[in-house]
Amino acid sequence: MIKKFGTAQWSGGLQDGTGTISSQSGALDALQYGFNKRFQDEPGTNPEELIGAAHAACFAMALSNIMGEDDIVPDKIDAKSTIHLDMSDGPKIVKAHIEVTIKADADESRIMDAAGKAKEGCPVSQLLDCEITMDAKVA
Numbered sequence: 001m002i003k004k005f006g007t008a009q010w011s012g013g014l015q016d017g018t019g020t021i022s023s024q025s026g027a028l029d030a031l032q033y034g035f036n037k038r039f040q041d042e043p044g045t046n047p048e049e050l051i052g053a054a055h056a057a058c059f060a061m062a063l064s065n066i067m068g069e070d071d072i073v074p075d076k077i078d079a080k081s082t083i084h085l086d087m088s089d090g091p092k093i094v095k096a097h098i099e100v101t102i103k104a105d106a107d108e109s110r111i112m113d114a115a116g117k118a119k120e121g122c123p124v125s126q127l128l129d130c131e132i133t134m135d136a137k138v139a
Contacts, residue, residue, distance in 0.1 A: 008033075021045070039087075048083040048093065055081035055096055055124045062122035063102070066114040072106040076139075084130075096125070098134040108138045 006028070010019035020030040037044035056079040067074055077100065084095035098119060102111050115136040119125060125132050 021050070048085050051093070051124075051128075052081040052083045052096070055083070055122075055128070056098070058122045058124035059098055059100070059118055063100070063115055063118035066117050066121070067104065067106075067111065070106075070110055070114060072104050072110060072114070074102060074104040076103040077101075093128070093130050095131045095133065096128055098132070098136075100134065100136045101139050102136065103139040111138050112136060 004024055006021060006023045008019055008021045011017055015035045018032060018034045021033055022028050022030055031045055033045050033047075034042070036042035038046035038048070059081065060077045060079040063077055063079075064074055080099045082097045082099070083093055084097070086092050086094040100115060102115065104111055115134065119132060119134045
C-alpha cells in the first residue's frame, strides 16, 4: 500500500484566520490559504483548487495508462478539472468538470473511449462524491 500525506495548520476564526498547507514531497511548503482566498477573489490557494489540480493530474495519468494498454502512446494530454462548490445549503462540492485535449497518433474513437474510462476510473474520480462531467477533444 502506498501512503502519501499533506498537512494543514490553521490559526484564528473562519473569516479572519489564516492557514498554511504543505505536502510530503515539499512541492507545497507552508503555502498560505484562508477564507478570502477560498470564498472571494484574493490571490492564493484553496482546497477546491488543489482538488482540481489533483483530479486533473490523476486523470491524465490514468488516461495515459489506459491508452498504453491499447498500444497508444499519447504525445500530450492537457487536462483541467474545475471543482464546483455549491454554497446554497452550506459549502458542498457538487461537480467536477474535466476538460481534456489529447494529442496521439491513433483513431479518435479509441482515444475517446480511453478518456471515458479514465474519467470513471481514475482514483481521484472514484474518491469524489459528486457528478463528474467531461469535455474531451482530440488535437
